Amino acid sequence: MRYAETGFNLEVDLTRGNIERVATDPADTELYLGGLGTNAKILWDRVPPEVEPFSPDNLLIFSAGLLCGTPATGCNRTIVSTISPQTLLMAFSMMGGFWAPELKYAGYDKVIIRGKSPDLVYLWINNDKVEIRDASHLKGKGAIETAEIIKKELNEPKAQVAAIGLAGENRVYFASIEQGRSSASRGGIGAVMGDKGLKAIVVRGTKDINIARPEEYLELCNEVLEYIKFREENPIPGVIPILARLGSPQEMAIHDEKWHTENFMWGNSRLRRKGFWNEEVEKEWTETMERVRTRLISCYNCPLKCGATISVPGLPTYMMKCFSKLTYTMAAMSDLDFGFRIAQRATEYGVDGYSTPQVMAFALELYENGILTDSDMPGLPSDNEERFFWLLDRIVRREGIGDVLANGTYWAAKEIGKGADEYAHNNIKKHEQLPLKLSMLNPVYFLMYSTGEKINITQIEGQFPQAPFPERKDREEFVKGWFQVPDEKFKQYFLDWELRGENSLPYYPTVDMACDIVDWQEMMHYIDDALGMCAGLSSFHLKPPYHIHNFPKFISSGAGIDMDEEKLMKAARRYRTLVRAINIRRGMRRKDEKPPENHWKKRFPELEAKLIDAYYKLKGWNNDGIPTRESLHELSLDYVSEDFIKRGILKDDEEN
Amino acid sequence: MTVDKKKKTIKTININVDLCNGCRACEVICSAFHSEPKYSSNNPARSRIRVIRDPLRDIYVPVYAGEYSEAECAGRDKYTIDGKEYDECSFCRASCPSRDDFKEPDSGLPLKCDMCEGEEEPLCVKWCLVDALTLEEREEEGEEEEKREELEIGLESLADKYGLDKIIDTINRMSKK
Ligand code: SF4
Ligand code: SF4
Numbered sequence: 001m002r003y004a005e006t007g008f009n010l011e012v013d014l015t016r017g018n019i020e021r022v023a024t025d026p027a028d029t030e031l032y033l034g035g036l037g038t039n040a041k042i043l044w045d046r047v048p049p050e051v052e053p054f055s056p057d058n059l060l061i062f063s064a065g066l067l068c069g070t071p072a073t074g075c076n077r078t079i080v081s082t083i084s085p086q087t088l089l090m091a092f093s094m095m096g097g098f099w100a101p102e103l104k105y106a107g108y109d110k111v112i113i114r115g116k117s118p119d120l121v122y123l124w125i126n127n128d129k130v131e132i133r134d135a136s137h138l139k140g141k142g143a144i145e146t147a148e149i150i151k152k153e154l155n156e157p158k159a160q161v162a163a164i165g166l167a168g169e170n171r172v173y174f175a176s177i178e179q180g181r182s183s184a185s186r187g188g189i190g191a192v193m194g195d196k197g198l199k200a201i202v203v204r205g206t207k208d209i210n211i212a213r214p215e216e217y218l219e220l221c222n223e224v225l226e227y228i229k230f231r232e233e234n235p236i237p238g239v240i241p242i243l244a245r246l247g248s249p250q251e252m253a254i255h256d257e258k259w260h261t262e263n264f265m266w267g268n269s270r271l272r273r274k275g276f277w278n279e280e281v282e283k284e285w286t287e288t289m290e291r292v293r294t295r296l297i298s299c300y301n302c303p304l305k306c307g308a309t310i311s312v313p314g315l316p317t318y319m320m321k322c323f324s325k326l327t328y329t330m331a332a333m334s335d336l337d338f339g340f341r342i343a344q345r346a347t348e349y350g351v352d353g354y355s356t357p358q359v360m361a362f363a364l365e366l367y368e369n370g371i372l373t374d375s376d377m378p379g380l381p382s383d384n385e386e387r388f389f390w391l392l393d394r395i396v397r398r399e400g401i402g403d404v405l406a407n408g409t410y411w412a413a414k415e416i417g418k419g420a421d422e423y424a425h426n427n428i429k430k431h432e433q434l435p436l437k438l439s440m441l442n443p444v445y446f447l448m449y450s451t452g453e454k455i456n457i458t459q460i461e462g463q464f465p466q467a468p469f470p471e472r473k474d475r476e477e478f479v480k481g482w483f484q485v486p487d488e489k490f491k492q493y494f495l496d497w498e499l500r501g502e503n504s505l506p507y508y509p510t511v512d513m514a515c516d517i518v519d520w521q522e523m524m525h526y527i528d529d530a531l532g533m534c535a536g537l538s539s540f541h542l543k544p545p546y547h548i549h550n551f552p553k554f555i556s557s558g559a560g561i562d563m564d565e566e567k568l569m570k571a572a573r574r575y576r577t578l579v580r581a582i583n584i585r586r587g588m589r590r591k592d593e594k595p596p597e598n599h600w601k602k603r604f605p606e607l608e609a610k611l612i613d614a615y616y617k618l619k620g621w622n623n624d625g626i627p628t629r630e631s632l633h634e635l636s637l638d639y640v641s642e643d644f645i646k647r648g649i650l651k652d653d654e655e656n
Numbered sequence: 657m658t659v660d661k662k663k664k665t666i667k668t669i670n671i672n673v674d675l676c677n678g679c680r681a682c683e684v685i686c687s688a689f690h691s692e693p694k695y696s697s698n699n700p701a702r703s704r705i706r707v708i709r710d711p712l713r714d715i716y717v718p719v720y721a722g723e724y725s726e727a728e729c730a731g732r733d734k735y736t737i738d739g740k741e742y743d744e745c746s747f748c749r750a751s752c753p754s755r756d757d758f759k760e761p762d763s764g765l766p767l768k769c770d771m772c773e774g775e776e777e778p779l780c781v782k783w784c785l786v787d788a789l790t791l792e793e794r795e796e797e798g799e800e801e802e803k804r805e806e807l808e809i810g811l812e813s814l815a816d817k818y819g820l821d822k823i824i825d826t827i828n829r830m831s832k833k
Pocket of ligand 1: 074075076096097246247248297298299300302303304305306307534535536537
C-alpha cells in the first residue's frame with residue numbers, strides 16, 4: 001500500500017483526447033518527495049529545452065504535495081509547473097484552497113496535461129471516472145463564473161474547480177489559474193492552460209488517504225495545532241504585523257497599512273510616499289474594508305483565515321487574499337475602494353495581482369513620457385482610474401496596445417522600443433517584482449533576489465528576521481524558544497547583528513553567514529513545495545509550527561518513507577538542483593542572476609560578486625551557476641551531468 | 657426496550673455559523689478518528705460532520721449526522737436568514753436517500769455522530785480553533801433509551817435498500833463459505 005500519496009498520476013493528452021491512470025515509482029518519492037520535486041523530475045525527463053512554452057509538447061502539471069489530504073494542518077497546496085511563456089524558464093506557482101486534497105481523495109497525486117485541444121474543453125475528474133467535456137459555452141467567461149456554472153451543470157456542489165478566465169484563454173503572459181479563494185498566478189501558467197484549450201479542471205473525490213503510522217502522525221499534528229494556538233496568543237514582538245502572526249500575510253484582517261503604503265513604491269514602482277498614512281486615510285480605508293468584507297475564510301484544514309469574501313456593492317462577490325489588496329490601489333495612486341473594484345474584474349479575467357497593476361502603470365508612464373502616444377492608445381479615458389479599467393480590458397482581450405502589454409513589461413518594452421526598457425525597471429529574469437526600492441544593500445536579500453528560481457521574493461524569504469532588532473536584550477529574547485533553527489549558529493548570527501557600526505549592513509551578515517541564511521530559507525520553501533505545505537505556517541515565517549526538525553517525522557510516519565533531517569535536506573537539495581538544471585539547459589546563467597538595477601541605491605559590486613561566488617560554491621555550482629559534475633553525482637543526478645556534457649554545457653574532462 | 661430513570665450527561669455542541677471559516681478541519685479529524693485502525697486513513701466523505709459551504713453566498717453550516725432515514729422528505733422548504741437562502745436540507749441531520757452525506761461512500765451504509773466515544777471531547781470541537789464548534793455539558797435526570805447498535809442501524813438500512821429476504825439469503829450464503 002502507498003501512504004500519504006495515492007501512487008497514481010493522471011496523464012491527459014488533449015490532442016488525442018486520451019486519458020490514462022499511471023502508477024508512479026515509489027523510488028521517485030524517496031528521491032524527490034512529491035509536488036515540486038517530482039514535477040521537476042517529470043519536466044526534466046519529458047520537456048527538453050527545445051520545447052517552446054506554447055508547444056503541444058510542453059507539459060502543464062498540477063500536483064498535490066506529498067502530505068496533502070492527510071490531517072496535517074495547512075497542507076493543501078497545489079503546485080503547478082510548466083515552462084513559462086514570460087521567463088522561458090520553469091515556472092512554478094502554488095495555490096492553496098481545496099483543490100489538491102480533493103485530487104488526492106479522487107485517487108491521484110498529479111494531473112499531467114500534454115497536447116492541445118482544438119476546441120475549448122474542461123476536464124472532469126470524479127474518482128475513477130474522468131472525462132474531457134466541451135467548454136465552448138464557457139468561452140470568455142470569468143474564472144469564478146466558470147466554476148459556478150460547471151458545479152451547477154454537473155450538479156456537484158462539492159467539486160473543486162481550477163479555472164482560467166479570458167486572460168488565460170488569450171494567452172496573456174501573466175494569466176493566472178483561479179480556484180475560489182486561491183490562485184496560482186506567477187509565471188503565466190494560466191496562459192499555458194489557455195494555449196492547451198483547457199478552461200478548467202474539476203475534481204471530486206471520496207476515497208481514503210492512508211497513513212503509515214497513524215498514532216504517531218496524529219500526535220505530530222496535535223503538536224502543530226497546539227503550537228499554532230500558542231503563536232496566535234503570543235505574536236512576535238518587534239516585527240511588522242504581517243510577520244508577527246502566522247498565516248499568509250494577514251492583509252484581509254488588518255487595517256493598519258502604514259508599513260506597506262509608506263515603504264512600498266506607488267505607480268510604476270517609482271514613488272515612495274512617506275507620511276501617506278494619516279488618520280483620515282486610515283478611517284476611510286477601514287470603512288471601505290468593513291463595507292466589502294463579508295467573512296474571513298481559510299484554506300482546507302487550516303484555522304488561519306488568510307482570505308476573505310469580498311462583496312463590493314453592485315459587483316459579483318469574489319475572494320481575495322494577501323497583498324493584491326494594495327497592488328492595484330498603489331499602482332494607480334488611488335484608494336482602497338478602487339483596489340477592490342478593479343480586483344473583482346481582474347480575478348474574473350484571471351490575471352496575476354503583482355504583474356498586472358505594474359504592467360498598466362508602466363504603460364501609463366510610457367504614455368506620460370510620450371513613448372506611447374494617442375495613436376497607440378485611441379480612446380484612452382481621461383480619468384486615471386478609468387484608464388486602469390480600460391487597459392485591463394485591452395490587455396486580456398489582446399486588443400491594440402493591449403496585445404503588446406499582454407506579454408509583460410520586459411517583452412512589451414522590447415517591442416515598443418524608443419527607450420521603453422528604461423521603464424521596465426522592476427524585473428528579475430523578465431518577471432515583474434514587488435514594488436520595493438530601498439537604500440542600503442542587504443546581502444541576504446541580494447542573494448535571494450539574484451539566485452532564486454521561484455522569481456518571487458515572498459516565496460524564498462522567511463525564517464530569519466528581515467532586519468536587526470535595535471536592542472540586544474530584544475534579540476536575546478527573540479532567540480529564546482527559537483528551536484526551529486537547523487543549527488545553533490543562526491542564533492549567534494542574529495544576536496550580533498546591529499543596526500549600525502561594524503556588524504551592520506551591507507557587510508554583516510558576512511558573506512558566509514548570508515549564504516547559510518539564504519540556503520536555509522530557500523530549503524524550507526522547497527520542502528513546503530514538495531509536501532504541499534502552506535508557507536504561511538512554515539517557510540515564510542519566523543518561528544513556524546513546521547520546521548526542519550519535525551518535517552522528517554511527518555514524512556516517515558505519514559508516508560512510511562524512512563526519513564531523517566540529513567536525508568530530507570539532501571532530497572531538497574536534489575530537486576532544487578534539478579530545477580536549476582532545467583533552467584540551465586534553457587540558457588539561464590550567472591548573467592541573469594541579478595536584482596533590478598535600482599532595487600538598492602547603495603550597491604557594492606565587489607561584495608556582490610563575492611556573495612554570488614560563495615553561494616554558488618556552497619550550492620555545488622560552478623562560477624557560471626551550473627551544477628558541477630561532482631555535486632550532481634553526490635545527489636544521484638548523474639543523468640543531468642550526462643545530458644550537460646552531451647549538450648556542451650559541462651565539459652567531459654573538466655574537473656568541475 | 658428497557659427504560660431506566662437515571663442521571664445522564666447531555667452534551668451539546670454549540671455551532672456558531674458566524675465563526676465558521678469553512679476550513680473543514682472538523683471533517684478531516686472526524687473521518688480520521690473513525691477509521692479502522694484509528695487515524696489510519698482519512699476521507700471527509702466519511703465524516704459524520706459535514707460543512708455545507710457556499711462561500712460566494714456566504715453560507716457555512718456545519719451539520720452533524722443524525723438518524724438514518726429510509727425515505728426522503730416529500731417536500732422541501734427554503735429558509736431565508738439574514739437575506740441568505742438556505743435549503744432545508746442544509747440543517748438536516750438525516751442520512752437519507754436524497755444525498756450522499758452521512759453515508760459510507762462505498763457501501764452506502766449510514767453514519768451517525770457518536771461524539772467521538774472515548775475521547776475527552778469531540779475531536780471536531782478540539783480541532784476547530786476558531787470556536788465555531790464548542791462543547792457544553794450538563795447533567796439531567798431522564799429516561800435513557802437503550803442505544804441501538806451501529807450494526808442494527810446498518811442492517812436496517814441495507815434491508816430498506818435490498819429487502820430483508822435478500823439480506824438473509826446473502827448472510828446464509830456467506831456463512832456457508
Ligand atoms: S495559513 Fe492561510 S493561506 Fe495558509 S493554508 Fe492556512 S488559511 Fe490558507
Ligand atoms: S473546523 Fe470549525 S471553522 Fe472549520 S469548517 Fe469545521 S466548524 Fe467551520
